[in-house]
Amino acid sequence: MPENPDILISEDEIVTLLRAKDERGVRYLYDNYSSALMGMIFRVVQSQELTEELLQETFVKIWNNFASYDKTKGRLYTWMLNIARNLAIDKVRSNEFKLTQQTQTIEKSVHSVNREYQAGFDPDLIDVKDLVDKLRPEQKELIDLIYFFGYTQAEAAEKLKMPLGTVKTRVRSAIGELRKYFR
Secondary structure, three states: OOOOOOOOOOHHHHHHHHHOOOHHHHHHHHHHHHHHHHHHHHHHHOOHHHHHHHHHHHHHHHHHOHHHOOHHHOOHHHHHHHHHHHHHHHHHHOHHHHHHHHHOOHHHHHHHHHHHHHHOOOHHHHHHHHHHHOOOHHHHHHHHHHHHOOOOHHHHHHHHOOOHHHHHHHHHHHHHHHHHHOO
8 A cells, every 4th residue: 555645545455454454554544534533523522632532542443343344234434434423422421421511610611612613613514514504493403413413313303202203204304405405
């Protein structure tokens, strides 16, 4: 594999490197996918410091558990995204995180929000958020919960006190509406 991060290599080549425990594979993944994973983690945890910690944990988990990756079940990127998302959701659900959030002082909260807003600014995400804002209110609420706050469809159904089938239908409909903007 070339050392130049601008050179694209196939997913099969990356998988071969990672299965052989070749560090070039994880280096390539980090160089090419860390910003996407970081953005997803940040949307869930809303803390730059915690995002960086969880990103590192994500790549350690990818490295240590690569033997469990099965390309017949999905793309490598999707597998990595699920690892990052699950780590972020687990962190937000942890008692330690909840306690930290409850005991933060107002001054720290204001500083934290200002710093995170500046560090997390991404014009591409603003466009997506603007598109989501154009959805019908019931669709927007579900997309926000599921894709920006990390809820599962079942958790969103429980939170909004609606049948799971209704949630799934509305999410599918919302995604269909969003797809129209990308055609």
